[in-house]
Amino acid sequence: MSYRELATRPVLAWSAVTVTSRLPIAMAPLAVVFLVRERPGGYSLGAVLAAVYVLGEIVGAPALGMRMNPQRARPQLAAGLAVGAAGFAGLGLLPGAHPVVLGALALLAGVGPAAVPGGLRVLLTSLVPERAVTQAMSMETVLTFAIWSAAPALAAGLALGVDPAVPLLLMGALLAVSVAGLRMLPAGWAAEPQEEGASMRRMLLRAWPVYVLGAAGLTLLALAELVLPALLEQRGIGIGWAGPLLAGFSIGSAAGGFVYGLRGDWPGSLSAQSTVLVLAVASGVALVAVLPWTAAIAVALVAAGLLQAPSGLARNLALREILPPSALAAGYSVMYAALGAGYAVSGTLAGALLKVVAPSTAILCGVVLTVLLTGAGFVGERRLIRRAAVPGDVQAASASASASAPVRKVRR
Structure with missing residues (x-):
C-alpha cells in the first residue's frame, strides 16, 4: 500500500x-x-x-x-x-x-x-x-519528527x-x-473484551523488554542533544553548529521513518530489527564522540538519525503484536513513560559525568549504558518467546520427566 x-x-x-x-x-x-x-x-x-x-x-x-x-x-x-x-x-x-x-x-x-x-x-x-498499519505508523513518525524539529x-x-x-x-x-x-474522529476503536482473570497490569508487564529497548533508544537521543554542545567545544568547533547538526539528525530520522514504511515487511523479527537498529544507532553516536571533524560528525549524526526512527517503529509494531487491542493504548502510554524515563536518566547521567570527564567520554559511557539496556531487553524478549512457545503444563511435565521420555503436545 x-x-x-x-x-x-x-x-x-x-x-x-x-x-x-x-x-x-x-x-x-x-x-x-x-x-x-x-x-x-x-x-x-x-x-x-x-x-x-x-x-x-x-x-x-x-x-x-x-x-x-x-x-x-x-x-x-x-x-x-x-x-x-x-x-x-x-x-x-x-x-x-x-x-x-x-x-x-x-x-x-x-x-x-x-x-x-x-x-x-x-x-x-x-x-x-x-x-496499511506500517505505513500509517511511519507517517506518524515523520510527522512527529517534523513537529519536534x-x-x-x-x-x-x-x-x-x-x-x-x-x-x-x-x-x-x-x-x-x-x-x-x-x-x-471516531469515539474510540474496536477491542475484544478483556479475558476473564486477565489483569491489565500483568499484560503490560509481559511487554517489559520492549519498554527497555525504548528507554535504550531515547538514551541515545538524549546523548546526541544534551552533550553535543560540550563536545563541539572540546573539539574546538563553533557551538553554533549544534543546531544544524541536530537538525540533520532529525531530518535523517524523518527520512528513515518514511523509507521504513515503503516496505511492508523487512527481514527478521520486529524484536531483532529493533535490537540491531538500536545498536547501529549506538555505533553512530559512538563515532560522533571520537571523530574530530565537523563534516564527519554531521555524517555520523545523519546516519544515526536514519536508523533511529525505524528502530522506534519496529518497537511500536512489536508492542502491537504482544498486547491485545484492549491494552494497546495503555501499552503505548507505558512506552511513552519509558521513553521519558530513558531520556531523563541519560540526561542526568550525562550532566553528572560532564563534571568529572570529557564530553567524548561521557558520550561513550552513555553508549555503554545503551548497549547494556539493549542486551537486557533482547534477552528478556527471547525468554518470553520461549515461554510462549511451551505451555505451562508442558514445562512442568518436562521438568519432572526424563529427557528421553516423550512429551505429549498440548493444544493451546
Missing part, C-alpha cells in the same frame, strides 16, 4: 489533531525555561520546572493510559487535553507566581495530555486497513521576539483547538 492511499479524510483529520496536540508537548521544556529565565536564579528554576513537567508525563502516561476505555476514548482524550490547556494557560498568565504554583501548573500540564499520544496512535491504526525554534522565537509568556498561551490555545478537533 502506498502513502497516497493514506490521504483520506479521517487520517487527515487525525493529522491535524496530532499537530495541535503534540506541538505544545514538544515546545514545553524550552518554553518554561524562557518563561522564568529573567527571574533571579531563572535558569535553575526553569530546569526544575521542565523536570517537573517531564515527571508529570512519566507518571501520567501509564496511570491514565491504563484507565482508557477503547470504545469511549474520545471523552477521556478531550479531558486530558483540556487539563493540559489549563496548565499551560495558567503558566502563561501567571509567570511571576511563586515557584510552587508554577511547579503545580507544570505538573498539571504534563499529566493531563500524557496518555493522548498513545490513544491517538491506536486510533490511527483503527482508521486504516491492517495492511520545529518546536524549539518556535518556542525560542516567540519568547525572545514577542514575550516569554506567548509560547505558553499559544500552547494552551493549541490544546484547546485539538479538543474541538477530536469531534472529527
Whole structure:
C-alpha cells in the first residue's frame, strides 16, 4: 500500500489533531525555561520546572493510559487535553507566581495530555486497513519528527521576539483547538473484551523488554542533544553548529521513518530489527564522540538519525503484536513513560559525568549504558518467546520427566 492511499479524510483529520496536540508537548521544556529565565536564579528554576513537567508525563502516561476505555476514548482524550490547556494557560498568565504554583501548573500540564499520544496512535491504526498499519505508523513518525524539529525554534522565537509568556498561551490555545478537533474522529476503536482473570497490569508487564529497548533508544537521543554542545567545544568547533547538526539528525530520522514504511515487511523479527537498529544507532553516536571533524560528525549524526526512527517503529509494531487491542493504548502510554524515563536518566547521567570527564567520554559511557539496556531487553524478549512457545503444563511435565521420555503436545 502506498502513502497516497493514506490521504483520506479521517487520517487527515487525525493529522491535524496530532499537530495541535503534540506541538505544545514538544515546545514545553524550552518554553518554561524562557518563561522564568529573567527571574533571579531563572535558569535553575526553569530546569526544575521542565523536570517537573517531564515527571508529570512519566507518571501520567501509564496511570491514565491504563484507565482508557477503547470504545469511549474520545471523552477521556478531550479531558486530558483540556487539563493540559489549563496548565499551560495558567503558566502563561501567571509567570511571576511563586515557584510552587508554577511547579503545580507544570505538573498539571504534563499529566493531563500524557496518555493522548498513545490513544491517538491506536486510533490511527483503527482508521486504516491492517495492511496499511506500517505505513500509517511511519507517517506518524515523520510527522512527529517534523513537529519536534520545529518546536524549539518556535518556542525560542516567540519568547525572545514577542514575550516569554506567548509560547505558553499559544500552547494552551493549541490544546484547546485539538479538543474541538477530536469531534472529527471516531469515539474510540474496536477491542475484544478483556479475558476473564486477565489483569491489565500483568499484560503490560509481559511487554517489559520492549519498554527497555525504548528507554535504550531515547538514551541515545538524549546523548546526541544534551552533550553535543560540550563536545563541539572540546573539539574546538563553533557551538553554533549544534543546531544544524541536530537538525540533520532529525531530518535523517524523518527520512528513515518514511523509507521504513515503503516496505511492508523487512527481514527478521520486529524484536531483532529493533535490537540491531538500536545498536547501529549506538555505533553512530559512538563515532560522533571520537571523530574530530565537523563534516564527519554531521555524517555520523545523519546516519544515526536514519536508523533511529525505524528502530522506534519496529518497537511500536512489536508492542502491537504482544498486547491485545484492549491494552494497546495503555501499552503505548507505558512506552511513552519509558521513553521519558530513558531520556531523563541519560540526561542526568550525562550532566553528572560532564563534571568529572570529557564530553567524548561521557558520550561513550552513555553508549555503554545503551548497549547494556539493549542486551537486557533482547534477552528478556527471547525468554518470553520461549515461554510462549511451551505451555505451562508442558514445562512442568518436562521438568519432572526424563529427557528421553516423550512429551505429549498440548493444544493451546
